[in-house]
Amino acid sequence: MSNVPSRGAPPGSPAGPGPLTPPADAVPPVRHPDAPAPGEPLGAHYEHCFGCGEAQPHGLQLLARAGEGVRITAEFTVKPAHQGAPGLAHGGVLATALDETLGSLNWLLRVIAVTGRLQTEFVRPVPVGTSLYLEAEVTAVHGRKIYCTATGRLGGPEGPVAVRADALFIEVKVDHFIDNGRQEEIRAAMADPDQIKRARAFEVNP
Numbered sequence: 719m720s721n722v723p724s725r726g727a728p729p730g731s732p733a734g735p736g737p738l739t740p741p742a743d744a745v746p747p748v749r750h751p752d753a754p755a756p757g758e759p760l761g762a763h764y765e766h767c768f769g770c771g772e773a774q775p776h777g778l779q780l781l782a783r784a785g786e787g788v789r790i791t792a793e794f795t796v797k798p799a800h801q802g803a804p805g806l807a808h809g810g811v812l813a814t815a816l817d818e819t820l821g822s823l824n825w826l827l828r829v830i831a832v833t834g835r836l837q838t839e840f841v842r843p844v845p846v847g848t849s850l851y852l853e854a855e856v857t858a859v860h861g862r863k864i865y866c867t868a869t870g871r872l873g874g875p876e877g878p879v880a881v882r883a884d885a886l887f888i889e890v891k892v893d894h895f896i897d898n899g900r901q902e903e904i905r906a907a908m909a910d911p912d913q914i915k916r917a918r919a920f921e922v923n924p
């Protein structure tokens with residue numbers, strides 16, 4: 719038996735709304751007035767991030783752009799290092815692309831949030847060399863909980879849907895990272911004034 723308390727319905731229980739369905743009193747998301755303009759690239763939030771960091775040669779190096787409202791678009795090209803089966807992207811890498819794109823929505827809300835839940839659907843195989851085009855949007859907010867959804871298409875915005883995800887992100891403070899990250903990386907990040915500035919700018923009550 720796990721010691722971690724479950725936040726969802728146990729297997730076999732009557733189907734309920736589920737933890738990825740916003741409660742009735744959830745509210746629509748509000749784009750922050752200082753959010754980047756539609757079309758603006760967001761850049762990496764951390765250079766060593768496996769999803770978006772430019773210092774990760776085998777990472778996804780996913781490029782995200784602000785969209786309209788509380789929406790994001792993103793692209794990444796599947797490299798040989800991302801294979802699970804010969805010539806095909808690993809499902810976990812595709813989940814990372816979805817997670818990263820969904821996480822980038824936080825830039826538009828101007829909050830820091832981490833993934834609490836990520837439910838993925840793999841619709842079509844994704845060959846190496848594919849440019850995966852991702853779109854994500856926040857659908858609702860309830861206190862610290864941010865409900866969002868994403869799709870990934872093969873080749874571009876009109877391509878067939880290959881992957882989908884629904885997710886729940888939970889708002890946290892910068893201390894979440896400072897208290898839990900390995901000290902070596904935390905010290906290096908704290909020594910980088912740009913990193914601190916980026917993180918603190920997102921805190922409502924620093």
Ligand SMILES: CCCCCCCC(=O)SCCNC(=O)CCNC(=O)[C@H](O)C(C)(C)COP(=O)(O)OP(=O)(O)OC[C@H]1O[C@@H](n2cnc3c(N)ncnc32)[C@H](O)[C@@H]1OP(=O)(O)O
Pocket residue numbers: 725737763769817818819820821822824825831832833834835861862863886888890
């Ligand atoms: C630009 C940035 C890009 C980033 C892209 C990548 C994003 C990531 O991959 S982040 C890394 C992966 N995620 C993590 O490491 C998170 C690990 N988990 C944790 O640290 C904690 O469980 C955390 C912070 C999510 C929640 O803990 P805590 O702050 O104590 O929350 P807690 O007070 O228990 O819950 C707050 C609310 O959220 C709900 N909640 C929390 N976790 C979950 C969950 N997993 N599922 C469903 N609901 C949840 C609670 O039920 C509660 O709801 P309510 O307010 O209605 O009662």
